[in-house]
Each structure stands twice: as C-alpha cells, then as structure tokens.
Amino acid sequence: MLLATDLDGTFLGGTPEDKERLYHLLHHNKEIQLIFVTGRGIRSVLNLLEDTALPRPEYIICDVGATVTHLPTLAAVEPVQSNIAAKWPGDHVRETMKKVRGLLHQEAQQQYRCSYYYDEETDIESAREIAASLQCDMVLSAGKYLDILPGGVNKGYTLQQLLEILVLPHHKILVAGDSMNDITMYETGFKGVVVGDSEAELVRRTAGMSHVLQAQRAGAGGILEAMAFFPEFRSYL
Ligand SMILES: [Mg+2]
Numbered sequence: 001m002l003l004a005t006d007l008d009g010t011f012l013g014g015t016p017e018d019k020e021r022l023y024h025l026l027h028h029n030k031e032i033q034l035i036f037v038t039g040r041g042i043r044s045v046l047n048l049l050e051d052t053a054l055p056r057p058e059y060i061i062c063d064v065g066a067t068v069t070h071l072p073t074l075a076a077v078e079p080v081q082s083n084i085a086a087k088w089p090g091d092h093v094r095e096t097m098k099k100v101r102g103l104l105h106q107e108a109q110q111q112y113r114c115s116y117y118y119d120e121e122t123d124i125e126s127a128r129e130i131a132a133s134l135q136c137d138m139v140l141s142a143g144k145y146l147d148i149l150p151g152g153v154n155k156g157y158t159l160q161q162l163l164e165i166l167v168l169p170h171h172k173i174l175v176a177g178d179s180m181n182d183i184t185m186y187e188t189g190f191k192g193v194v195v196g197d198s199e200a201e202l203v204r205r206t207a208g209m210s211h212v213l214q215a216q217r218a219g220a221g222g223i224l225e226a227m228a229f230f231p232e233f234r235s236y237l
Helices: 009-012 015-030 041-052 080-086 092-097 126-133 155-166 182-189 200-206 219-231 229-234
Strands: 002-005 033-038 059-062 067-070 114-117 136-142 145-150 173-177 190-198 212-218
Touching: 002 009, 009 126, 009 173, 015 219, 033 136, 033 155, 041 059, 059 155, 059 182, 067 080, 067 155, 080 155, 092 114, 092 126, 126 136, 126 145, 136 182, 155 173, 155 182, 173 219, 182 190, 190 200, 190 229, 200 212, 212 219, 219 229
Parallel strands: 002 033, 002 173, 033 059, 173 190, 190 212
Antiparallel strands: 059 067, 114 145, 136 145
C-alpha cells in the first residue's frame, strides 16, 4: 500500500503511543510506501527528518503541491515539476499581492507559491480577485494560512501527477489530512482519512464522501484507525 499523508496535525499529530506504533509499522513494513504531502517547504521537512526518527518517505510533495522531490536524490520529479513551474507567473505575484489589505507575508523561501497569514482584517475578496487575474488559485487553511498557487495546482493534483509516473494500483492508496488544504486529496477519489481534531470545515466538506473515513483518533491514531477500517489495508497492520 501507499500512504500519502499531510504532516502537521496528521502524521506528526496524535498521542505518543499512536505515533510510535505507526512509525514502527512504517520502519518495519517495507511494503508500505510513504509520501509526505505538506504545506511546509522542503528545507523545513529535511530539518524535521534530520532531527527526528521519523520514517523516511520516498517522495515529498511540499508547498501545498507546488514542489515535488525524490528524497533519496533530492531531485525534482520531472516532468511534474516543470509542468507546475510553467503555470507560475513568477515574482510579480508577490508584488501584485502587496495591494491586498491585511496580508502578512510568510518569511519562507518559496519558488512556485506565495504564502501569507491572514486574519479577520484581511481583504480576502481582493486577494481572490488578484489571484484570479494572475491565473492563480488561492487556498485558505486552518483559519490563518493563505496561499497563492499556480492555477489548478494543489496537493491532490500533484499527488495524482506523481502517482501517474509511479503507476500504482488505485485501491492501494490511502490519503490522510486534517485541514482545508488537504481537501483536494479526498477529491481525487482515493481512500482517505480525515483524522480526529481536524478543521471543522474539512469535516463538513468530506461528510458525504463514502470513500473517506472521519476518524475519532487524532493524527497518527486516525491513520491507524483507517488502516483497520478499510479492508484493503488491514493486512498491513
Ligand atoms: Mg495539517
């Protein structure tokens, strides 16, 4: 099977016992492939892997889908990455977004996205209009993160593009997340788990999806719960 999981609040969330059990499983069962699908940048994920005993994924989709890296070689995955780069308008996204009232720019080095913090003072409608005029998408998440991404690029899109190259059977894929920037992973139709303590809007938006389990347990516990729930993953526990 392949587990494509968000990091913060999902793979990195839950009780210490659940995390230990999930990580142990992934360390010892080489039949489970792992992909991280995160809003973090690659530098932040590499630091995390250095500092912890986390299982190492084969691929890392970072920047809410805007970059995809093969971890053993640290190479960008082609042609997926070039296709994303071709959709990105470039540096003038940041310049143009300066017009939006109430946006705080995130100080992270980024290539094919622009990230901000927002709050109730932020002029979201003007941000949305500017994004659209640049043929970009705007993604709001966790009530505080605002991302501008190349049009049509998101976690679900890039995961699908990557899986096309890997040619894996559809029914052996489990996606996991906890906030609104994960919704496109469920929209792919892959089996999925919305872990416990997820963003309320994500829980609401996935409530009618029969291929998605809304787990009770938070973080890693929710992933384990889903592996027990869906018959095709049970043998991997
Ligand atoms: Mg998360």
